[in-house]
Amino acid sequence: MRNIIIALLLLVAACKDKDYTVPVPKDALQNDCIKRTLGPNLAGLNIEFAYAMALPLTKGKIISAQVEASIAGATGTYLENKSYYTNGSGVDVGIQIGDPSVNENNFTKVNFTKDTNAVTLRYYYVIPKEAQGKSVTFTFSAKSSDGEAVSYKMGPYVISKMDMVLDLPVKDGDFISIADMAVYNLTDTATKTDKLDLVYLFRSIPNISFGHALVSPGAEREYLPDVTLPAGANKITKISKVWNLRDFHLARLQYGIYIDDLDFEQLKMSDAPDYAINLKSEAGAWIETADGKYRAYIYINKADDAKKSAVISMKRYMLK
Amino acid sequence: MKKLLFLLAITFISCSKDHPVDEDGLLITSRAECYVSNFELLGVDFQTVRTKNAVIDTTACTIDVTVFYGTDLKNLYPQFSLVTDAKLDPKITGKVDFSDLANPKSYTVISGNRKVRKTYKVLITVQSK
Numbered sequence: 001m002r003n004i005i006i007a008l009l010l011l012v013a014a015c016k017d018k019d020y021t022v023p024v025p026k027d028a029l030q031n032d033c034i035k036r037t038l039g040p041n042l043a044g045l046n047i048e049f050a051y052a053m054a055l056p057l058t059k060g061k062i063i064s065a066q067v068e069a070s071i072a073g074a075t076g077t078y079l080e081n082k083s084y085y086t087n088g089s090g091v092d093v094g095i096q097i098g099d100p101s102v103n104e105n106n107f108t109k110v111n112f113t114k115d116t117n118a119v120t121l122r123y124y125y126v127i128p129k130e131a132q133g134k135s136v137t138f139t140f141s142a143k144s145s146d147g148e149a150v151s152y153k154m155g156p157y158v159i160s161k162m163d164m165v166l167d168l169p170v171k172d173g174d175f176i177s178i179a180d181m182a183v184y185n186l187t188d189t190a191t192k193t194d195k196l197d198l199v200y201l202f203r204s205i206p207n208i209s210f211g212h213a214l215v216s217p218g219a220e221r222e223y224l225p226d227v228t229l230p231a232g233a234n235k236i237t238k239i240s241k242v243w244n245l246r247d248f249h250l251a252r253l254q255y256g257i258y259i260d261d262l263d264f265e266q267l268k269m270s271d272a273p274d275y276a277i278n279l280k281s282e283a284g285a286w287i288e289t290a291d292g293k294y295r296a297y298i299y300i301n302k303a304d305d306a307k308k309s310a311v312i313s314m315k316r317y318m319l320k
Numbered sequence: 321m322k323k324l325l326f327l328l329a330i331t332f333i334s335c336s337k338d339h340p341v342d343e344d345g346l347l348i349t350s351r352a353e354c355y356v357s358n359f360e361l362l363g364v365d366f367q368t369v370r371t372k373n374a375v376i377d378t379t380a381c382t383i384d385v386t387v388f389y390g391t392d393l394k395n396l397y398p399q400f401s402l403v404t405d406a407k408l409d410p411k412i413t414g415k416v417d418f419s420d421l422a423n424p425k426s427y428t429v430i431s432g433n434r435k436v437r438k439t440y441k442v443l444i445t446v447q448s449k
Contacts, residue, residue: 271394272392
C-alpha cells in the first residue's frame with residue numbers, strides 16, 4: 001500500500017507543467033525562404049520562391065532585397081515588390097514596399113521605398129534554355145538600415161533536359177514531328193519527309209472503335225485508312241498507349257503527377273507497336289522515334305469527334 | 321509457476337496442429353474444386369481490351385475472349401479469378417504475348433488440395449471491321 005502511494009505521488013509530481021514563456025525574438029535581421037513550385041524544373045517555366053525577412057522595430061528598417069541565381073534567369077524573371085495579405089473575401093491584396101525589381105546579370109534586386117520591418121517577397125525565376133541539364137542555386141539576401149545583412153541559400157535544383165510544347169491543334173491527316181515538336185499538314189510536308197514521326201487521324205468506322213489515332217507513317221496500311229502519305233514518309237515510330245497519366249504541366253488539371261527525365265530514361269519501348277487507336281481526351285501515349293533519338297509523351301488535352309480534330313501537348317526528352 | 325507451465329503447455333498443444341503448405345508457401349486445403357470463375361484482359365494502359373465478357377467453358381476448359389480491333393496482342397495483362405484456394409500455373413508476372421493466335425496460351429488451374437489440375441486455353445479473337 002505504501003508503495004502505491006509513493007508511485008502516485010511520483011506521478012503527480014511528474015505531470016506538473018512548466019510555466020510557459022513567450023519566446024524572445026532575436027534582436028537582429030533574420031530571413032527564411034521556401035520553394036513554392038513542385039515537379040521537375042522545365043526551361044520556360046517558373047521556379048517560385050517566397051523569401052521572408054524581418055528585423056525588430058528598434059533596429060531600423062529593411063532597405064533592399066536581392067536574389068543571385070547561379071545561371072541568369074530568362075526574360076520575365078522578377079522579385080515581387082509587393083507584400084501580400086489575404087483580405088476577408090480571400091483575395092490577395094498587394095502593398096507596394098519598393099520599386100519594381102531590376103535584373104542585372106545574375107542579380108535581381110528590389111530597393112525598398114516604404115518603411116518596412118517584415119515582409120515576404122515572391123521570386124519568379126524563369127528557367128532559361130541554356131540551363132537544361134544543369135543545376136542552379138540561389139542566394140537570397142537582405143540589408144537593413146543599421147548595416148546588417150543576411151543571406152539564405154537555396155538549391156541546387158536540377159533543370160530538366162525535357163522540352164515542352166503546349167496546345168498544338170491537330171486535324172485529321174496532320175503529321176506530327178517529334179524532332180521539331182510541331183504539327184504539319186500535307187502541303188507543309190514536301191521538304192520535311194524525314195521529320196514526320198506520326199500521323200494523326202480520326203475515323204468513324206462501323207463495328208469497331210477507331211476514333212482518334214496516332215499512327216506511324218510506316219505502319220500497316222490498315223491503320224492508315226484513306227490517309228495520303230507524302231512520298232518517302234515511312235518511319236516506324238513506337239507508340240504505347242497510356243491512360244490516367246495527366247501530367248500537371250501538360251494537362252494543367254488538378255492532378256499532381258509530373259513526368260520527369262527519369263521516366264523517359266527508364267521507359268521500355270522495345271516491343272511497343274507502331275500505332276495507337278481509339279485515343280480519348282485526357283489519354284496519352286509514350287513515343288519513341290524511329291532513330292531512337294527522342295522519347296516523348298503526347299497528352300490529348302481535347303479530342304473533338306465532330307470536327308475530327310484534337311489539341312495535344314508534348315514533353316520530349318533527347319536520348320542521344 | 322505451476323500455472324505458467326500449464327499455460328505454456330496449452331499454447332504448445334494449440335500450435336502443434338499441422339497446416340501443410342505447398343512449394344509456394346500457400347496453404348493446402350481440402351477443396352477439390354478447380355475452375356476459372358472470371359477472366360480479364362488489360363492493355364498496356366491498364367484498360368480492358370475485351371469487347372464483351374469472356375466466355376469461360378469449365379467443361380471444355382476454354383476461355384473465349386474477343387478483343388477490340390487494333391489491340392496490341394504482344395503486350396497484354398491477363399487476370400484470372402479462380403475458385404477458392406486454387407492457384408495458377410504458370411504464374412502471371414507481367415505482360416504476356418498473345419500474338420500467336422494459332423497457338424493459344426495455356427494456363428493450368430490447381431485445386432486447393434493440389435490434387436486436381438485443369439488446363440485452360442485462352443482463345444483470342446480480334447474484332448473485325
